[in-house]
Amino acid sequence: MSEAPLVLAVPSKGRLQENAAAFFARAGLTFVQSRGARDYRGTLKGLAGVEVLFLSASEIAAQLASGAAHLGITGEDLIREDIPDADAAVELLTPLGFGHANVVVAVPQAWIDVRTMADLDDVAADMRHRHGRKMRVATKYVNLTRRFFGSHGIADYRIVESLGATEGAPASGAAEIIVDITTTGATLAANALKIVEDGVILRSEANLIASVRAPWSATARAAARTILTRIAAEEAARTTREVRAYLAEPDEALITDLRENFGAELPFGLGGNGALVIHCPRGQVFALAERLAENGADHIAVHQLDYVFRASNPLSERLFTRIG
Numbered sequence: 001m002s003e004a005p006l007v008l009a010v011p012s013k014g015r016l017q018e019n020a021a022a023f024f025a026r027a028g029l030t031f032v033q034s035r036g037a038r039d040y041r042g043t044l045k046g047l048a049g050v051e052v053l054f055l056s057a058s059e060i061a062a063q064l065a066s067g068a069a070h071l072g073i074t075g076e077d078l079i080r081e082d083i084p085d086a087d088a089a090v091e092l093l094t095p096l097g098f099g100h101a102n103v104v105v106a107v108p109q110a111w112i113d114v115r116t117m118a119d120l121d122d123v124a125a126d127m128r129h130r131h132g133r134k135m136r137v138a139t140k141y142v143n144l145t146r147r148f149f150g151s152h153g154i155a156d157y158r159i160v161e162s163l164g165a166t167e168g169a170p171a172s173g174a175a176e177i178i179v180d181i182t183t184t185g186a187t188l189a190a191n192a193l194k195i196v197e198d199g200v201i202l203r204s205e206a207n208l209i210a211s212v213r214a215p216w217s218a219t220a221r222a223a224a225r226t227i228l229t230r231i232a233a234e235e236a237a238r239t240t241r242e243v244r245a246y247l248a249e250p251d252e253a254l255i256t257d258l259r260e261n262f263g264a265e266l267p268f269g270l271g272g273n274g275a276l277v278i279h280c281p282r283g284q285v286f287a288l289a290e291r292l293a294e295n296g297a298d299h300i301a302v303h304q305l306d307y308v309f310r311a312s313n314p315l316s317e318r319l320f321t322r323i324g
């Protein structure tokens with residue numbers, strides 16, 4: 001196939017890099033950077049039709065928006081901030097459980113009268129009327145800030161664009177308040193800032209994201225299907241346990257009970273000789289084992305799985321439903 005390859009955009013540095021690489025590795029997807037770690041283009045070992053781009057998290061959002069990348073990993077905060085029509089441009093295929101960060105409005109701790117966005121509105125109006133100047137908000141999340149302040153009816157403010165160390169702006173006098181991301185809260189605390197109670201703009205985490213506008217050639221589709229199938233197989237394995245037991249006479253009522261009350265599946269059928277192979281959600285293992293024991297199983301073995309491949313998976317379905 002000589003058609004345009006699938007372009008996969010992966011964080012090359014920063015907070016998301018290590019977790020993203022580990023995520024792909026778990027799914028058996030290994031990057032090959034033939035010219036060493038500073039080579040910002042690569043391929044996937046054993047998988048033709050894929051070009052890997054190593055980019056910063058914000059550049060990944062831009063490439064997904066324009067369609068220069070088909071698939072990528074980045075933070076939802078950057079997607080919502082950098083892509084004006086995010087829901088039309090990209091599909092968030094699945095959250096990844098890392099890169100958690102909240103985009104928040106924070107004010108000096110010394111502002112003891114300011115607890116809510118409504119209080120902040122009062123402060124802003126007051127500054128405008130009494131001192132004739134607008135409250136300054138330091139942030140790199142300009143669009144998220146405008147939308148959020150607008151939704152709270154706050155208009156008396158001015159954004160001071162910040163390119164880093166935003167939490168320092170109030171102390172340095174560059175702005176009165178800030179909008180930034182926080183995870184542990186350590187940076188806010190170190191700068192004597194507090195989060196406004198109803199001032200959490202977005203709860204973000206890293207996502208696997210597809211571009212709607214990328215050229216989805218047959219080659220790109222086939223590669224995406226392979227990648228998503230592997231990722232889904234790993235995810236299914238991680239959240240599932242395999243339970244094996246022997247029951248002299250497994251009856252239909254028990255099987256129905258296991259299916260309905262424990263989320264159990266018998267992926268390989270009933271077998272016929274009383275040997276049961278059950279797959280169930282990880283959290284149901286102990287309850288399921290007890291039920292099997294009550295029904296006469298005297299040896300119940302529980303296994304972790306590496307991969308569970310299914311004919312269809314939620315990730316591929318989401319992608320192909322969206323791109324047609």
Ligand SMILES: Nc1ncnc2c1ncn2[C@@H]1O[C@H](COP(=O)(O)OP(=O)(O)OP(=O)(O)O)[C@@H](O)[C@H]1O
Pocket residue numbers: 013014015016056057058074075076077078098099100101181182183184204205206
């Ligand atoms: N403290 C944090 N904990 C967890 N995830 C974070 C944290 N800070 C940022 N992130 C997530 O990682 C993304 C990228 O942040 P990172 O610090 O790697 O890059 P950056 O500082 O935005 O950009 P650059 O490194 O190019 O200056 C953020 O947009 C957010 O989604």
Ligand SMILES: O=P(O)(O)OC[C@H]1O[C@H](OP(=O)(O)OP(=O)(O)O)[C@H](O)[C@@H]1O
Pocket residue numbers: 015164165166167180181182183184185186187188
């Ligand atoms: O709540 P915390 O756990 O303290 O984390 C929040 C800090 O982490 C990020 O900065 P980063 O270290 O990525 O530096 P940057 O300003 O260069 O992005 C973010 O911009 C905050 O400053």
Ligand SMILES: [Mg+2]
Pocket residue numbers: 014
């Ligand atoms: Mg950062």
